[in-house]
Amino acid sequence: MKVAVFGGTGLIGSRVVENLNAAGHQAVPHSLSTGVDLITGQGLEAAVAGADVVVNLTNSPTFDDASLPFFQTSMDNLLAVSEKAGVGHFVILSIVGVDQVPELVYYRAKVLQEDILKAGPIPYSIVRATQFMEFMDATLSMTADGDTVRLPRTPLQPIAAADVARVVAEVAAGSPLNGVVDIAGPDVYPLDELGRLTLTAKSDSRSVITDDTAGMFAAAHGDVLTAPKNARIAPTHYTDWLS
Template sequence: MLLANGPPGSAPQDQAARDARSTGVDLLTREGLGAALKGADVFIDATQSPTADDASADFFRRATGNLLTAAEAAGVQHAVLLSIVGVDQVPDLAYYRAKVLKEELFKAGAVPCSIVRASQFFEYIDEIMSWTAEGDNIRLPPTLLQPIALADAPRAVTDIATGAPLHGVRDVAGPDTLALDELGKVTLTARRDARTIVTDPDAGPFAAVSGKALLASDGAHIAPTHYLDWLTS
């Protein structure tokens, strides 16, 4: 069973909890949750909070608590959580603190779990740049990232979900380490976008990240797709 919804800010909180609204499953009200988990051996939780502020912690506390309680009652044998590489290394970001809380709930739950931390998706680079775009300039910090193609991440998650529970964490990342401002420059060049990347260590939420906090740890699964290949394909 896969639980997923859109990125933060894409919907009101009650809507975001409806991981599969067309099937009537709601993580906040628990509507349809037991029936959806019945007979499932494993579930993958890729749900996100609808906001990136302090309210995200309450959302995860409620939704995750309901999910894990229902999974235990249904006899699920493996709980897989999709999280973020380096999430516990950035305490100044409220959303990252909330994701750490969610990881802790999984670890403390009765269902054996695997936590898969993925790096930032290639497909989100445009959104990240939009946060600090001002006219013809885009301000970005030189934060080190190891982004991954969205298509590569599910394969790695599925491999883990179909195996024995890790009872721990595994990172999943792309093959290239690039500074965010450099990612912006590469992106604009490949698209013949005339805007200018301005390196600004204080620009946007990723300015709160220091050093190698968002790079994959030793033993990580490294996906095959390079960012430039993805851009030009």
């Protein structure tokens, strides 16, 4: 099976390509660095030619209002080329609870991406994952101020990128779901506690101040960003990943 993986050189995409090839498929990574641009359409037809499956793991370069036209244009372009090429399965990676946080423009943009795929001409699968463990440092930096980091008590259920990539590869190699599969890590933490755990493990002397108005995750209410019923639970614990 030939799989065209867009965003195939990134954190998740490179692992998806590796997993698919290890399973005997022909996975080819595509990205701006390989000369493929989903916005302008440069290199798209050649990238999709002969592919049985398209996996789109590209991401907006910003989390602001510009993310909406990014996903609109990139999905429109890639779906059109994929349909013309006879692609039989289209896979994207999204976020658990993405439709429950309308206050965040980036989450609205990801919902738009999902909706475009659902309404499109190609059988599809959507993999929704919880927050990546690898993004914890970036999350801390968003609200860091000198010797302190302000974080809300928002419950998160972090998942390792390797576990995400494994499921995306499995889904891509299977039959289209024409629906959503949710995946999450095994443990739920309030974000402020997760921050303290992370700083301690890294021997970082900064302290965490609980502030339920701080950062982007303050917009998520209740446990909407944790695993819903019937989610697949990945094996990697955050404490093991940290060590």
